Amino acid sequence: MTARRVAAVILVLPLTLAFALGLVAGRLDATLLNPGFVKQQARDLRLYQRLHEDGTRRLVRDTLDHPEKRPANLRVIALPTDRTAEDRVTALVQSFLPQSFVQSETEETIDQLLPWLAGRSDHFTINVSLHDGLVSTFGHPTAGQASTFERTWRDLGMGQRTVLSIARTYDADPANAGKPVPGAPPNIRTVTAAVELRGESAGTW
Known part of the structure; x- marks a missing residue:
């Protein structure tokens, strides 16, 4: 390869690359970076x-x-x-x-x-x-x-579920173990059991 051809290649390659990048940039600007194009594609899809x-x-x-x-x-x-x-x-x-x-x-x-x-x-x-x-x-x-x-x-039934979750959290605390449950029958030892005894009415909103 002659020196002239080497020089031509050295000059042409950067120009070709710049041209290709320009085409890509122009295509992106008209499509993926164009709000109108992107919105229309979203609607079409x-x-x-x-x-x-x-x-x-x-x-x-x-x-x-x-x-x-x-x-x-x-x-x-x-x-x-x-x-x-x-x-x-x-x-x-x-x-x-x-x-x-x-x-x-x-x-x-x-x-x-x-x-x-x-x-x-x-x-x-x-x-x-x-x-x-x-x-x-x-x-x-x-x-x-x-x-x-x-x-x-x-x-x-989120009222009942929420009340039950609060009751279980209370019962799980060791500091509350053995504490009487106000208003509950003598055989009811936990707040959770008292809530379950009342059924859906415990979570009525």
């Missing part, structure tokens, strides 16, 4: 619907099956894990995070984040409002009508 329906159900199922993944204050409560419980909790979460919310918040994040990643913006701001979800889940549609949360709480 029904991503928001899948997240709201399948994603929520899988998250609920995983949380019910693995107590260690629950918030610390819920780990001691024996949550039901059957299909009915899965359906009720899934509906509750979907009420709190409706599909319209998932889509609007995701697309707002895309609009803020992608320009920053592409270098077209030097900062991004993401604001998430849970006001509507809180109102739809915990609010009362009409006076005297139970909220979505309250109906789910009752359907799953």
Whole structure:
């Protein structure tokens, strides 16, 4: 190979590489870094619907099956894990995070984040409002009508389950061993037994 050819190769290779990188960067800027393109792809793939329906159900199922993944204050409560419980909790979460919310918040994040990643913006701001979800889940549609949360709480017997978990925690404390249980029959020696004796009325909300 002559010196001229070597020089040509040395010059052409960097230019070819720069050209290829330019094509890739241009393609990325027009596709993956383009908010409009990404949002349209998400809509075409029904991503928001899948997240709201399948994603929520899988998250609920995983949380019910693995107590260690629950918030610390819920780990001691024996949550039901059957299909009915899965359906009720899934509906509750979907009420709190409706599909319209998932889509609007995701697309707002895309609009803020992608320009920053592409270098077209030097900062991004993401604001998430849970006001509507809180109102739809915990609010009362009409006076005297139970909220979505309250109906789910009752359907799953959470009052009884919560009282039982508190009673078991109390009984498990050695400092409480042998203490009398106020209002319980003489043969009832633990708070847990007293709660179980009262049945569902112990957890009435």
